[in-house]
Amino acid sequence: xxxxxxxxxxxxxxxxxxxxxxxxxxxxxxxxxxxxxxxxxxxxxxxxxxxxxxxxxxxxxxxxxxxxxxxxxxxxxxxxxxxxxxxxxxxxxxxxxxxxxxxxxxxxxxxxxxxxxxxxxxxxxxxxxxxxxxxxxxxxxxxxxxxxxxxxxxxxxxxxxxxxxxxxxxxxxxxxxxxxxxxxxxx
Numbered sequence: 001x002x003x004x005x006x007x008x009x010x011x012x013x014x015x016x017x018x019x020x021x022x023x024x025x026x027x028x029x030x031x032x033x034x035x036x037x038x039x040x041x042x043x044x045x046x047x048x049x050x051x052x053x054x055x056x057x058x059x060x061x062x063x064x065x066x067x068x069x070x071x072x073x074x075x076x077x078x079x080x081x082x083x084x085x086x087x088x089x090x091x092x093x094x095x096x097x098x099x100x101x102x103x104x105x106x107x108x109x110x111x112x113x114x115x116x117x118x119x120x121x122x123x124x125x126x127x128x129x130x131x132x133x134x135x136x137x138x139x140x141x142x143x144x145x146x147x148x149x150x151x152x153x154x155x156x157x158x159x160x161x162x163x164x165x166x167x168x169x170x171x172x173x174x175x176x177x178x179x180x181x182x183x184x185x186x187x
Contacts, residue, residue, distance in 0.1 A: 003134060003151035004029040006062075006158075018057040024157050024187055031063040033148055035130060038067040051145050064148035068126060070141040075121040075129040077138070082175060124168035131173050131182060153181030160186040 004026050026032070034054060038047050051065055121129070133140040136150035156166065166184060173180045 001030040001149060001151040002027070002153045002155065003031045003033055003148070005130075005134065005154050005156040006032070006034045018054065020159075020187060021157070022057075022059045024185060026060060026157065026185070027155055029155065030151070031148060032060050033134070033143075034062045034065045036065065036067050038069050039072075039126075047144070055145070062146060064143035064146035066130070066141065066143050068130070070144070071126055071129045071133065072121060074133060074138055074141075075125055078129050078132060078172075078176075079121065079125060082172070123165045124172060127165060127169035128172035131169065131180065132176060135173075135177060135180060137176055153183070155183045155185060157185040157187065 006021055036047055036050055047067055054065065055061060131154060132138060134148075134151055134154055140148070140150070158166065163184070163186060170180065170182060173182065
């Protein structure tokens with residue numbers, strides 16, 4: 001089963017996001033899943049307002065909608081598992097925990113950091129966690145809207161400015177799945 005993911009909905013002016021999403025030439029897929037960033041974006045009337053607007057305004061209606069915060073608990077678990085020697089080679093451990101992308105990226109990334117005395121999971125780690133759940137590596141949380149199934153491949157539609165985050169997330173996913181079927185549509 002192929003799933004199209006539309007992630008990084010993090011703009012207070014989400015109606016602009018809907019306009020952009022309706023312009024994307026989506027590939028044929030079995031389902032359409034949306035993930036709303038409720039961690040970095042504080043919607044004035046809560047995420048329910050965004051869910052309603054998405055269901056009303058999108059040409060292709062979603063099968064399921066998740067909030068990014070739903071993936072945080074599993075992100076902690078994935079982080080712990082990354083540190084286990086059996087799952088991470090010495091090279092991968094050096095790449096992930098020294099915060100460098102082995103493809104020569106100039107942007108470093110962390111998998112976990114502290115902000116205001118609170119441990120946080122980074123964006124690449126959170127994206128990797130959602131991918132791992134969607135690909136069946138662990139049991140998904142229940143969507144806040146609709147239903148979904150595990151899929152064999154993902155196509156993620158997202159703004160091009162997120163490609164570095166996605167690339168770093170893919171490196172994390174590869175620590176658990178040899179050949180993850182993940183593609184991107186950049187706009």
